[in-house]
Amino acid sequence: MKKKTQLLALLLAVSLLTGLLTGCSGQEKSKESVTLTVAHVLTETHAYHQAWLKVAELVEERTNGGLKLEVFANSTLGNERDVIEGMQLGIVDLSCMSTGALASFSPAFMALDLPFIFDSRENAYKVLDSEIGDELLASLDESMLVGVTFWENGFRNISNSKRDVVTPEDVKGLKIRTLENELQVAAFTTLGANAIPMAWGEVYTALQQGTIDGQENPLAIIYQNKIHEVTKHVSLTGHFYAAAPVVMSKKSLEKLSPEYQKILLEAIREVTSYERQLSLDSDSEYLEKLQAEGVKVITEIDKAVWKEAVQPLYDQYRERIGADLLDRIESKMKSD
Numbered sequence: 258m259k260k261k262t263q264l265l266a267l268l269l270a271v272s273l274l275t276g277l278l279t280g281c282s283g284q285e286k287s288k289e290s291v292t293l294t295v296a297h298v299l300t301e302t303h304a305y306h307q308a309w310l311k312v313a314e315l316v317e318e319r320t321n322g323g324l325k326l327e328v329f330a331n332s333t334l335g336n337e338r339d340v341i342e343g344m345q346l347g348i349v350d351l352s353c354m355s356t357g358a359l360a361s362f363s364p365a366f367m368a369l370d371l372p373f374i375f376d377s378r379e380n381a382y383k384v385l386d387s388e389i390g391d392e393l394l395a396s397l398d399e400s401m402l403v404g405v406t407f408w409e410n411g412f413r414n415i416s417n418s419k420r421d422v423v424t425p426e427d428v429k430g431l432k433i434r435t436l437e438n439e440l441q442v443a444a445f446t447t448l449g450a451n452a453i454p455m456a457w458g459e460v461y462t463a464l465q466q467g468t469i470d471g472q473e474n475p476l477a478i479i480y481q482n483k484i485h486e487v488t489k490h491v492s493l494t495g496h497f498y499a500a501a502p503v504v505m506s507k508k509s510l511e512k513l514s515p516e517y518q519k520i521l522l523e524a525i526r527e528v529t530s531y532e533r534q535l536s537l538d539s540d541s542e543y544l545e546k547l548q549a550e551g552v553k554v555i556t557e558i559d560k561a562v563w564k565e566a567v568q569p570l571y572d573q574y575r576e577r578i579g580a581d582l583l584d585r586i587e588s589k590m591k592s593d
Contacts, residue, residue: 289323289514290322290323290325291323291324291325291513291517292324292325292326292327293324293325293326293327293350293351293509293521294326294327294329294334294348294349294350294351295309295313295326295327295328295329295350295351295352296328296329296333296334296335296340296343296349296351296352297309297328297329297330297340297352297353297354298330298331298332298336298337298340298354298457299330299331299410299478299481300330300331300481300482301330301331302481303330303477303478303481304408304409304410304477304532304535304536304539305330305353305408305410305501305532306328306330307532307535308353308408308528308531308532308535309326309328309351309353310328311528311531311532312326312521312524312525312528313325313326313328315524315527315528316520316521316524319520319524320516320517320520323517324513324517324520324521326351332457332458334349336456336457337352337354337355337358338358340352340354341354341358341359341362341402341504343506344401344402344504344505344506344509345400345401345402345506345508346506346508347506347508347509347512349506350505350506350509351503351504351505351506351509352503352504353408353501353502353503353504354501354502354504355410355436355438355499355501356369356370356499356500356501356502357370357436357437357438357440357441358438359397359402359502359504360438360439360440362397362400362402363393363396363397363400364577364578364579365392365393365396365578365579365582366393366396366502367439367440367574367577367578368578368579368582368583368586369393369498369500370438370440370441370497371440371444371570371571371574371578371583372444372496372497372563372564372567372570373495373496373560373563373564373567374498374586375498375590376560378409378498378533378537380590381409381498381500382533383589383590383592384586384589384590385407385500386407387589389582389585389586389589390407393502394406394407394502397502397504398507401506401507401508402504402505402506402507403504403505403506403507403510404502404503404504405502405503405504405505405522405525405526406502406503406525406526406529407500407501407502407503407529408500408501408502408503408529408532408533408536409498409499409500409501409532409533409536410475410478410499410500410501410536411475411476411477411498411499411536411537411539411540412475412493412495412496412497412498412499412540413473413474413475413494413495413496413497413498413499414473414474414475414476414479414491414492414493414494414495414496415428415433415471415472415473415491415492415494415496416471416472416473416474416479416484416485416488416490416491416492417431417433417470417471417472417488417490418464418467418470418471418487418488418489418490419431419470419471419490420490421490421492421553421555422490422492422494422555423492423555423557423558424559424562424563425448425449425562425563425566426449428445428448428449428450429448429449429450430449430450430451431450431451431470431471432450432451432453432468432469432470432471433445433450433451433452433453433469433470433471433472433473434453434454434455434460434463434464434469434471434472434473435452435453435454435455435472435473436454437454437455437456438454440570440574441497442454443570443573443574444496444497444567444570445473447566447567447569447570448566448567453469455469460472460482460484461482461483461484461487464484464487464488465487471488471490472484472488473494473496473497475499475536475539475540476491476539476540476543476544476547477536477539477540477542477543479491479543479547480543480546480547481543485547485550485552489551489552489553490552490553490555491547491552491553491554491555492554492555492558493544493554493555493556493558494558494560494563495558495560496563503525544556571583
């Protein structure tokens with residue numbers, strides 16, 4: 258954590274120095290050479306990173322090299338909470354992250370973390386690409402953050418070292434690592450698991466040592482981080498759809514010229530379909546890789562039974578999240 262704090266401090270110093278030099282230049286904002294810092298917590302092979310590289314390519318090309326992105330992966334600049342705080346200060350410029358990380362800034366984001374609220378990507382897109390998604394993104398404005406669009410981390414699945422998980426009953430008693438997210442902890446507690454919030458950097462060792470029995474993540478993260486080496490049972494529960502809001506520091510955006518703002522935001526939104534396709538493709542790619550390496554993958558899951566098992570969670574959080582919001586989400590998914 259000390260190293261991450263030092264990195265953020267260094268970024269702040271560089272940011273201040275750049276501001277001073279820019280202020281003395283007397284040049285038009287749109288003629289400046291600007292480098293923006295992008296931070297995320299996943300690997301360089303993940304869809305997040307590949308999408309940010311695509312955005313970087315587009316904006317550099319469209320500004321003739323005037324606007325560049327420097328992308329930091331693997332939690333180099335801290336966890337998602339660290340990155341959010343960095344964006345609020347204007348020392349980290351851009352990120353994409355879990356909805357859970359944003360729920361403390363806008364409780365409405367908790368709706369997206371309800372288990373089994375989306376049964377398909379298509380239904381998720383109906384909601385996220387509608388006025389409902391726009392409202393969720395706009396709700397970050399008061400926190401000095403600009404919500405741009407929704408990328409994705411795909412559907413999350415359970416992996417564990419103990420047994421096959423087919424029904425909710427099979428989860429009972431398992432020590433499952435969850436995100437440090439109230440709703441996700443509550444979901445696994447409702448299912449009878451021993452839900453253990455834990456920083457991602459500790460998970461592999463905890464699984465290896467038996468401190469926890471399992472965890473839950475999209476297949477890409479399970480494979481890329483070698484989680485399958487220590488959890489040989491994977492179940493395609495798809496219990497959470499992991500939307501990934503793309504967020505920018507409001508301070509950073511306001512420092513850009515209107516021309517650069519337009520180019521950057523348009524490029525990010527343009528790359529959305531590319532990022533989602535990468536995520537979708539990774540599901541089949543990593544399923545094959547996991548099976549080829551001897552992991553037992555349960556593909557037939559009756560999700561209706563699972564959703565029924567977590568219904569108490571919907572009842573518990575309905576008023577807190579907003580009954581109207583949940584009704585609108587359900588209505589939107591049913592629309593043509």
